[in-house]
Amino acid sequence: MYAILDIETTGGKYNEEGITEIAIYKFDGHEVVDQFISLVNPERPIQPFVANLTGINNEMLRNAPKFYEVAKRIVEITTDCVVVAHNASFDYRILQTEFSRLGFDYERHSLCTVELSKRLIPDQQSYSLGKLVRGLGIPLSDRHRANGDAQATVKLFKLLLAKDSEKNIITTTVRADPKRQIDDKLLRIIKEAPTATGVYYMHREDGKIIYIGKSKNIKKRLNQHFTNDNRKSRRIQIEVTKVTYEITGSELLALLKESEEIKRNRPKYNRALKRVKFDQALYQFIDEDGFINLKVSKADNRKKSITTFSNVQQAKTYMHRWTEEYNLCQKLMGLDSSKGNCFNYTIKQCFGACILIESPEEYNSRAQQLINNNSFDSQDMIIIDHGRDVDEQSLILIEEGKFKGIGYFNLNHQINNIDILRSIITPMQHNRDAQHIIQSYVRTHKKLKIIKLEKND
Structure with a gap:
């Protein structure tokens, strides 16, 4: 199965582009x-030359999702599909960048119709999509719009499949298919694995843990490990003899357990995962007019932060979103450096803090509501999530802003006594x-239940 796509972007600096239009055809x-x-809506301005090229302007995208x-x-x-695009490295990189801003790892196998065309249709004057399809008699409407280019790429890919007499495209696709054949040892391990959310531990023959991971579907994730062709995966496939696992029910608990277990066990194939990747943090200060300013900068252990982000792009996305959600000022959020009022004041989304029309108290x-909703500083709370069974829920205990541990409780019981909570949790390390x-x-799972706790005197 193929996901044939085309993406239009804002243009701009490398890895700072935003998507303005996307078209995907499952083929x-x-x-x-x-x-x-x-x-x-890319939440950033479109470069003028790009707007002229595509016909997509900022006004068109104001109300777009x-x-x-x-x-x-x-x-x-795109799940279980090979991504196909004309100049696939660009489209795939843009998709990965957008997903990384959301804290999500997006990985798919990909095929490039530029590379395939050069091999299967040699001696063309140009391999740009427009000139190539015109030369092949393939109709192309709405050039430089995602839908028009994607439709043309579908027709081009059909032609390439027909011309591929040696079936190299199909062979590559089958090789990328997670259902391809694997040896009996690995098949046995996969067969015994659960489809549940949790943490899994790969052991070599002497029992030593060589890799720790987490997944919302352990069986599916092991399938991916054992069918990947990269160097690390092949070495794991040779060494692993058994996989044990711990079902958590909650992806959040799995993430926390994975992080702690990797630090404790230091498996040989987890070297790149010793630390969770984040390098940006949100800080606050009061300016000379008495307004709270919020600023994103490089994470610094010596400073007290409100929250942290995986990268600059993710931080910018949330700053724009929060500015809109809480009717805050772009200038006081570090998003507008122009003189006078910010742009949001012009469209009545800012109430005038930038030009001192709104009082510091109101602003x-x-x-402060944004800060309280995204910081655990000095707070006592529990976070409730899915349990391992239908009649169970999981919990995460935070005391005085510090993570204390994880546990489970039955749905028939109300848990809000701090002493009981301390007794049922598995203690874990608080760290950055x-x-x-x-x-x-x-931030990304708004349906989570958070209960503030009141300690007994």
Whole structure:
């Protein structure tokens, strides 16, 4: 199965581009079986030359869905597919960048119709999509718009499949298919694995743990490990003799356990995962006019942060989102350096803090609400998530802003006594990695139940 796609972007600096339009056609090798087409609000301005090229301007995108609102659909339509695009390295990189801003690892096998065309249709004057398809008699409408280019790429890919007499494209696709044959030892391990959410531990013959991972579907993740062809995966496939696992029910608990267990056991194939990746943090200060200012900068252990982000792009995405959600000022959020009022004041989304029309007290109450909703500083709370069974829920205990541990309780019991909570949790280490995991997960999973606790005197 193939996901043939085209993406239009804002242009700009490398890895700072945003998607403005996307079109995806799910293709089974014979016909299109599903499709997704949408404009996307990139939450950043479009470069003028790009607007002239595509005809997509900032005004057109003002009410379009933001990337996080279409991300789930993109994941669904491309799952178990090989991504196909004309100059696939660009489209695939842009998708990975957008997903990384949301803290999600997006990985798919890919094929490039530029490279395939050069091999199967040699001696063409140009391999740009427009000139290539015109030279091949393939109709192309709406050039430099995602839907028009994606439709042309579908027709081009059909032609390439027909011309591929040695079936190299199909062979590559089958090799990328997780259902391909693997040896009996690995098949046995996969067969015994659960489809549940949890943490898994790969052991070599003497029992030593060589790799620790987490997944929402352990069986599926092991299938991926044992069918990957990269160097690390092949070495793991040779060494592993058994996989044990611990079902958590909650992905958040799995993330926390994975982080702590890797630090404790230091498996040989987890070297790159010793620390959770985040390098940006949100800080606050009061300016000379008494307004709370929020600023993102490089994470510094010596400074007290509100929350942390995986990278600059993710931080910018949330700063724009929060500015809109809490009606905050772009200038006081570090998003507008122009003189006078910020742009949001012009469109009545800012109430004038940038030009001192709104009082610090009124503005700061909303800014403080944002801070309280994204910081655990000095707070006592429990975070409730899925349990391992239908009649169970999981919990994470935080006391005085510090992560204390994880546990489970039956749905028939109300748990809000701090002493009982301390007795049922499994204690875990509070560190910057654990704090980042919890805060970033809470940001992206709004349905989580958070209960503030009152301690007994």
